[in-house]
Amino acid sequence: xxxxxATAECFTHGKIATEIHAFSRGYPLSFNWRLVNSRYQLSLxxxxxxxxxxxxxxxxxxxxxxxxxxxxxxxxxxxxxxxIMAEIMAKSVKRITGADIGIGTTAGIGKGGIAISYHDxxxxxxxxxxxxxxxxxxPVIQKRQQSGIIKTLEMLEKILEQEFSPxx
Numbered sequence: 752x753x754x755x756x757a758t759a760e761c762f763t764h765g766k767i768a769t770e771i772h773a774f775s776r777g778y779p780l781s782f783n784w785r786l787v788n789s790r791y792q793l794s795l796x797x798x799x800x801x802x803x804x805x806x807x808x809x810x811x812x813x814x815x816x817x818x819x820x821x822x823x824x825x826x827x828x829x830x831x832x833x834x835i836m837a838e839i840m841a842k843s844v845k846r847i848t849g850a851d852i853g854i855g856t857t858a859g860i861g862k863g864g865i866a867i868s869y870h871d872x873x874x875x876x877x878x879x880x881x882x883x884x885x886x887x888x889x890p891v892i893q894k895r896q897q898s899g900i901i902k903t904l905e906m907l908e909k910i911l912e913q914e915f916s917p918x919x
Contacts, residue, residue: 754915756907757797757850759811759840761826762858762884762892763900768798770904782904791911797848801840802826811843819860820885827884830861834875837864841873852910856899859884863895865903869910878902 758768773780775793801807803824807815816836820827828836837855845853845868853868862877878898882891 752915753792753794754852754911755794755796755848755850756852756854757795757799757844757848758854758856759799759801759844760854760856761800761802761840762863762896763856763903764896765798765800766896766900767854767856767903768795770900771795771907772798782901784904784908786908786911791915796850797844799844807836807840807843811840812847813839813843815839822884825884826857827859828857828864829859830864830877833857833859833861833864834866834877835864837866838868838873838875841866841868845869851915852907854903854907856903858882858895858899863899865899865906867903867906867910869914872914874906874910876902876906 770782772795804815804826816832818826819829836857840855841853855866860883866875878895880895880898882895
């Protein structure tokens with residue numbers, strides 16, 4: 752069974768999509784996948800980097816939440832808004848691409864929001880690192896990004912094993 756995945760990423764800069772694609776082609780990059788690649792036929796059908804309000808509106812075709820701050824069209828949300836917006840992005844990218852799984856990420860102030868939409872379900876969670884896009888240094892922002900990428904890929908593995916295992 753081919754499992755099609757699409758991402759709409761902000762704070763993870765398309766790195767989740769890149770890692771999924773590399774794994775699906777047999778050359779994982781930096782994530783230590785536990786899955787056996789031959790058991791899962793994954794296909795990354797879209798990997799979108801969408802940090803802006805206009806991108807959410809025009810590319811994903813949905814109205815973004817009103818942000819706490821707007822940095823030259825870059826959306827900055829608080830923690831609660833990030834979780835809501837990540838879900839909107841995950842569901843939208845899944846819908847517009849016809850993917851089996853949609854992933855959305857966004858982070859402004861807090862640990863960020865990550866959502867994985869599949870079947871009629873959506874799982875939301877955050878990175879392990881707190882950061883503020885408005886004031887924190889690059890190393891702090893990068894630490895949050897890396898945490899978000901790892902947590903997303905770990906959750907994706909769990910969802911694949913529980914909901915998409917061959918033979919289910």
